Amino acid sequence: MKAKYFNERDYIKFNNSYWEIIKIGHSHLGRGKANLTFILKNLENGSTLTKNFNPDEEIEEIDIEKRKVEYLFRKDREVYFLDENNKKHRLDAQKLGNKVNFLKKDLDIKGLFVDDELIGVELPIKAIYEVISAPPNVKGDSEKTNSKFVTIETGAQISVPLFINVGDKILINLEKGEYVERAK
Numbered sequence: 776m777k778a779k780y781f782n783e784r785d786y787i788k789f790n791n792s793y794w795e796i797i798k799i800g801h802s803h804l805g806r807g808k809a810n811l812t813f814i815l816k817n818l819e820n821g822s823t824l825t826k827n828f829n830p831d832e833e834i835e836e837i838d839i840e841k842r843k844v845e846y847l848f849r850k851d852r853e854v855y856f857l858d859e860n861n862k863k864h865r866l867d868a869q870k871l872g873n874k875v876n877f878l879k880k881d882l883d884i885k886g887l888f889v890d891d892e893l894i895g896v897e898l899p900i901k902a903i904y905e906v907i908s909a910p911p912n913v914k915g916d917s918e919k920t921n922s923k924f925v926t927i928e929t930g931a932q933i934s935v936p937l938f939i940n941v942g943d944k945i946l947i948n949l950e951k952g953e954y955v956e957r958a959k
Contacts, residue, residue, distance in 0.1 A: 812827050820872035
């Protein structure tokens with residue numbers, strides 16, 4: 776399909792990877808041809824790319840099916856998921872990028888499928904995690920810094936305010952990998 780017929784939130788295959796179109800811009804320089812600027816998000820690892828296309832350039836459109844999947848376990852560099860039909864799927868941990876640090880059993884995960892093949896996952900925007908390791912607070916620490924690093928139940932390290940302790944549950948923005956607030 777020609778580039779000029781695509782809309783935001785459409786899915787394409789480009790450079791042997793699958794992408795979601797996040798934003799489309801139009802530019803016209805002098806007497807030259809018009810260009811479309813696509814901001815693309817990689818469906819496999821979440822990276823972004825800005826790419827210019829000629830409006831008449833052919834781009835392969837793809838159909839993405841989103842289905843609920845359950846995180847099973849991680850073994851070496853492979854991450855295993857189970858779909859609604861009890862079929863196991865595996866992905867390379869590197870393809871998941873930073874998402875691999877936040878996978879846990881009770882998380883609401885959507886699998887991204889192309890022709891019944893799992894190519895990536897979509898995590899919720901925010902989720903609650905338990906703090907399993909935190910350095911103790913020392914009187915006077917707040918003068919040096921307003922935060923400290925703690926380890927959450929998945930093993931990821933997150934910067935949090937000084938008042939967070941072991942056993943606390945915290946809300947994390949999974950898109951940014953940042954502390955939001957103490958969970959109630």
